[in-house]
Structures are given as structure tokens and as C-alpha cells.
Amino acid sequence: MVANVLEINPERLWESLERSAEIGRFRDVGLRRLALSAEDKEMRDLFVEWAKTAGCKVEVDRLGNIFARRDGSDPTLPPVAIGSHLDTQICGGRYDGILGVLCGLEVVRTLNDRGLQTKRGIEIICWTNEEGARFSPPMMGSMAFARQLPLESVLATTDDDGVTVAQALDEIGYAGAAPIGRTFDCYLELHIEQAPVLDREGCDVGIVVGGYKTRALRLTIKGDTGHAGGTPMAMRRNALVGAGYVIAAVNDIGLTYAADEGRTTTTRIESFPNLPGTYAEQVKLTIDYRHIDPARFEAMSKAVEAAIAESAKKANVEIDVATGWSWGTELFAPECIELLKATAKELGLPYREMRSQAGHDAYAVATMAPTAMIFTPCHEGISHNVNEAIELTRSVPGANLLLNAAVARANR
């Protein structure tokens, strides 16, 4: 490490991570800390306590997004924002999201240790419901903040029990008064990679220049009920059979594109009436596909569309297709990417440029402020799984990059 650069406190970061991993513990080593649940409230309360102890002013907006600000010397300047999320998947890991928030906190704590004041403030953000596990779509808090989703429709979104986001926010006391929309000098987000590239290459720092082109489709497959025994095969309109053909074909497409890192996924399925003696009249199915190369992505799109049409024909059903979410490849600001690269070089940190395969809050924030991301390695790329694992020594370089880049920008 070069003499005049700052370093975070690795033990303190790890201790905070370990403490956070006690909240929503699931299957011994993992977490179930769904957005706006009692566990999420407990984690939010702990974060707010930590932020206040570190001297931050804390505000919460109508969506429950939390903003913890360490003031700069010039209060008229927009702050440097650093954010991620506290919620997890239903069978989630200990590092997805929270690592980025706690590295933001570590930036503030390190500045406090050194008694350093920056020109611009530093604002740590916890975005509401990044995962989309309880309320869909994912990244709801940052998207509504960035006016990519209407506030009212987000507040009216229900979970599987019919509870709205607005009700859940009220219940945990995180329906705040801060205005939606704030100005940032820039936005930086550190996140575990959730794919195995860094881990396999032995590289500890990914500078994320954009995303994989990604689209999710929500299919409604429409057939008709009938007797599982007596109905001749040719008369059947089993919506579940339509779904089965789609799932199989979409996975085959993913395997075809796997060599250049294409991905297809079928995730959520809901079938009605879903009973043993009657076949299904309606199935809802979510599919998702991603590719780093826009041209290959378009080819995948055509293959997926053709597979849906072919499946509908084979199963004698109708399939309605709606877009669930989609984003492109060119997301992040050259100035922020350059800042990260220059800072990494200054720190003597090896890095690789890369594109994110996962969605992140940074995608929405990038539409309103210059944005970039830092990835740190996770073991074998395992994520959205209780066995998600990181090594502290391989996480610290990314945290130091975040710290020094944020401070450089905040003193600009």
C-alpha cells in the first residue's frame, strides 16, 4: 500500500458483518431477512444505530430507503453516495448487499478514525427491497427513487399474503418523511460478484463498467381444465404442459449460449387449479435471460420467442408474454469508471474490468447520477444460497478502493 492512501479497518468490518449475520439466521450459515420483515427492521435499526454512533445524520424516505450522511465542509455541494441493501433472499447468504453497506460505513468510520473532513459529504444508502423476494420487482426502492417506477404503484405492491409495501413500511416504522429524490455528486456501490469470475481468476477487484443485457418475461399460459384420465391426448389443453415445454426449451437455449456466458433461468411458477386429478387451466411462469453481447442477446431473444410459440403449439395452449424487467449493457459513467481505475492503480491493486451478470440498485441510480460499481470475489460464485462465502483478505482491496475513490471524489 502506498504511504498517503487510506486503509479501512478489516477486523472492524468483519466484526460488523458477523454481527449483521446474526439477524435473520437461516439454516445455520445463511440468512432469511426478507424486505420489510421483522428481521429487516432489526437490521435497519442496528444500521441506524451504527451510523448515528459514527456521527451520521439519518433520514428515511417514503419508500424506507435510509440515507446516513456524514457532512462535508461545504454543505452546498451534493454528497458522494455509497449504497447497497440490507434485505436478503429467502435462502440467502451473509454478504449479498450488506457487504456494500458496511463498506460504506467503514468509509465513514475510517474518516472518523483519522479525523478527516471531506469537502463533500459522504452518504451511505440502504435501498429498500433490492432482492424482490417478498415484493416484486427487485430493486424497487432504488427504481422508485430514480423515478423508474411510480411511487404509488410500488407502495401498493403486495406480497403473497396480500400485505402492501405501504403497510409493511408502516408496520416496521420505516415509512419516512424525507423527500423522494436527492442529488448526488456520484454513486458508488461495492457488491460481491455473485458469479465465479474473480474467484476463479484469483483477482480481488472487479471494476464494473456495465451489466449483462437482461430481460425477464412473465408468461401467462392459458389452457383449460380436464380429467387427468379420460381426456384424449389430442383434446388436452394442459397449461402445465405448455410451461414444461417452455422450461425445457429455454434451458436448452441457455446451454447453447453457455460457452460465451449466456444465461437462461426459469424461476417462479404458479399453476391453477394445481390438483392431482385435473390438469391445469392456467400457469404463470417467470423466465429470465442474459448475455454480455447485445447481438447475441438479440439472437437469444429470438430463440426464446420461437420456443414460446413452439411450446404453445405443441401443448395446444395460448401464451401471453409480458416483460417483467429489462436493462442494457451501457450503464455506468466513464468518469466514475476512470476514477476507480486510476485509484486502483494508485493503490497498486490488480483489477479486471467486468460486466455485472446480476441486477443492482446502481442500475437505477445510474440514471440520475454518475455511477460505477466495485465487485469483490465470492467463493465459486455461489450466491442466493445459504453457502455464499467470502474471504476477508480478498474483500479488503475492494473496500480500500471504495474508500480512496470516494474520498478523492468527495474532495473534488
Place this chain on the structure above:
Amino acid sequence: MVANVLEINPERLWESLERSAEIGRFRDVGLRRLALSAEDKEMRDLFVEWAKTAGCKVEVDRLGNIFARRDGSDPTLPPVAIGSHLDTQICGGRYDGILGVLCGLEVVRTLNDRGLQTKRGIEIICWTNEEGARFSPPMMGSMAFARQLPLESVLATTDDDGVTVAQALDEIGYAGAAPIGRTFDCYLELHIEQAPVLDREGCDVGIVVGGYKTRALRLTIKGDTGHAGGTPMAMRRNALVGAGYVIAAVNDIGLTYAADEGRTTTTRIESFPNLPGTYAEQVKLTIDYRHIDPARFEAMSKAVEAAIAESAKKANVEIDVATGWSWGTELFAPECIELLKATAKELGLPYREMRSQAGHDAYAVATMAPTAMIFTPCHEGISHNVNEAIELTRSVPGANLLLNAAVARANR
């Protein structure tokens, strides 16, 4: 019609059917009268009222099976039993089950009209939960009655809300005191065909000599959760992909065997965690296949087993297979089949011999008493669908066959 034979009252039968179709009305023309629901209770109460008005003694056993008996002249002789069921599927029709019960009632009413006493009694039976829509497996009441399922495990079976059969019976007041197990001289069941053979052939009477060989498999597909974006295709163990390959392959097998009336069906699917950003670690899937020819059935079995193994391999998951239910082809008693054939000839009724593609309570009862079934046509074979339809004129011949065969046997 020959002079010395009996005839039911078609208008009265139709009026009773219409009245029964008011209970649990669903989507205008169909029924949702799930086993042991409030609607089932209302239908049971009405049946009991009708049976008592017709002079029957009514008993209910611990399983809620209802026995309505018109005494014969010799009370030491076992009665002729005529039964079917009052419950429906969740999107069910107006005739599945209830037609057989009301034709049994029509036998009693017709004997009353004529002031005729039979030597043996006539016992009309309503079996609990034939459909298996709320509680699985189907035909639970008759199977436990015939000691094919243990009473205690049936009573402990839960619906999707965790309510047990025992609780549901208590709630509607149909946990009766009559002993499980009674002796019948024979058992006759009339049912709509639920397949299009009679309707297409223009034949009004099917004499059912047995069933299609049938097996249901309950699959548990085991993978692991992972990130829908970042996880490389080769690392994925998406249980829903395993299910998709099984569904597609099993349907393809059904299409291959469709020419000689083979059937494959995939019905119920449950996926966990079933969220958009994470793929599935476990899927439960029910599949069902049937064939009239035992040798062809065995070939289908092998094809299904191979498809399951191949799907597990392609999806990189494990698949556990358990048998849900199964029955064979040789179910019914030659003496009862002969009785029905001889009676049909006597009545001058054209009939065809056939095998049932659907499961029926008669299959369980056949293990304890000589049994046969009569099928009547349903429009295009549409069943387990609100649009299930019959014509009265095409149903009356079967009802008259039931009446005359039952009386012949009861006077034996």
C-alpha cells in the same frame, strides 16, 4: 321397453340433478363442492333429507361415508349397494358423481312408486372425497372403507390449509358412528364416462368390465438455490428445470401412445422457493399415466422411468420417485358384468363393453364385494371442467339398466 321391466322417472331425476347443481355453483354452469366443505355439507344434508323422505334409514361411518338403506323383506341378507360421490373438483361439473347417487335414489323412489318390496335391501352410498381435490389421495372414503388405506392415516390427512379430514368431518357433523366395513351382496355404480367414447359412438350405455392400468408418481426433484443471473449454466441445479424436462418428456410419451388411447398427465407442481431472482432447490411434481393394455402400460412405465432419469441428468438434479396410486385392469366381477349384460339385453338396450379411464370408488369396493359399473355418455368427454354436460335422454337408459339389474339382484 319390454312390458314387465321397471322404468325410472326421468323428470324427477332431472329435477333432483338441477336442485343439486345449485349447491356450490361455480362460474355460472359448474360446481366447486370440495369434500367436507360447507357446500358438501349442504349437499349431504339434502341427500339425507331426500333419502329419509324416500323411507330410507341413514347411517354415517367415521369417514363420513353415508349409507341410506331401503330394507328388504329378509333383513338377514346383505343388501345390494349402489353408490358414488357428492363432492366435485375445484372447477368441476354438475354430473360427475352426483348422477350415480341420484340414480341410486331413483331406484328407491321407483320401487316406492310401485309399492314393490325386494328380498334384499337396497343401500345407496355416498363415498367421502372421491375427487381428491381437497384431500389427497382421491377415493379416500371408499379405500379406507375397503381397508386399502389405514383409517387413522386417512383421518390425519391435511388439506393445503393444514385442516385434517377428522377436523373437517367434525366441523360439518359427518363423523358418524356406523362401523367401518359392511357386507354387500354386490355393488353397482353408475357414472358419466368422463371420456368421449360413448358420446362419439352414439351409444348410451357402457358396461364397464374394468379399468385402464393406471399409476401416479409423486416426484421430489432436488437441486440447490442459486442466483438467476450470475451462476454459470454448468453449475446450476435448478429443480424447476428438472421438472420442465420431465413434464415435456412425459407429455411426449403420452402423444406417442395416444393412437391406442394411452394417457400421460402432469398435474400438481410445487416449487420452492419460487421467487424470481433465485432458482428452485426443490420441486414436487405429480405425474399420472394410463393404458388399457397391460403390456403397453409396462412399456410406457419404462419410457417414463427413462425420461425421469434423463431429465435428472440434463438438469443436474436428483429425482426421488414415490408411487401415488395405482390400479390394474381386471377389477370387476364376471357375475355382475353378466348381470348387466343380461339385463341390458332384456331391456333391449344397445351397450358396449368398455374399460374406465378414470378412477372410481367401485375399484376399492370391488375388493370386498362383487362389483360392476355402468357408464353414461357425457358431451365430448369433457369432465373436471365446468362445461361438463349430459343429455337426459342419453342418461335414462343407463339409469333403467341400474334399476332393473339392482332389483333382479335384490330379489335373488
